Amino acid sequence: MKRMVIFCMFFFCSTMVLTAASPRTVKYRQIHQKILQLETMVKDKDAELLHTPENPVERCLYTAVTCFKKGIQKLQPASSQESPQFTKAIRIVNKFTYRDPGKQCESTCDSYEKKTPKEFLKSFANLMQ
Numbered sequence: 001m002k003r004m005v006i007f008c009m010f011f012f013c014s015t016m017v018l019t020a021a022s023p024r025t026v027k028y029r030q031i032h033q034k035i036l037q038l039e040t041m042v043k044d045k046d047a048e049l050l051h052t053p054e055n056p057v058e059r060c061l062y063t064a065v066t067c068f069k070k071g072i073q074k075l076q077p078a079s080s081q082e083s084p085q086f087t088k089a090i091r092i093v094n095k096f097t098y099r100d101p102g103k104q105c106e107s108t109c110d111s112y113e114k115k116t117p118k119e120f121l122k123s124f125a126n127l128m129q
Helices: 002-019 023-041 058-072 080-094 117-128
Strands: none
């Protein structure tokens, strides 16, 4: 009987470990949620247009992520009441990193089309997925 209980406990614990999300997946999911949250808080009218990478090829992902991180710094909250939440969301999104695979990309941030902050964030959310 003891062996059966121990086996069941071991089986349960091992399946829980296998189904748990990796820390990287959890981090990316949190960043994606903050990007979606920023879409509702960002100032879109009379705001600076931002270079927005769309559907970058794999060798240009590092450049695209760099452009998004530069653009995130230029975002402004829609109202002063949202400023603390906005600042926290910006800080979390800035933690996103992408390691450069070492391949060269011909495009630069300036080569991407400029779009509104909400379109910029939608494109960033698509990249994160």
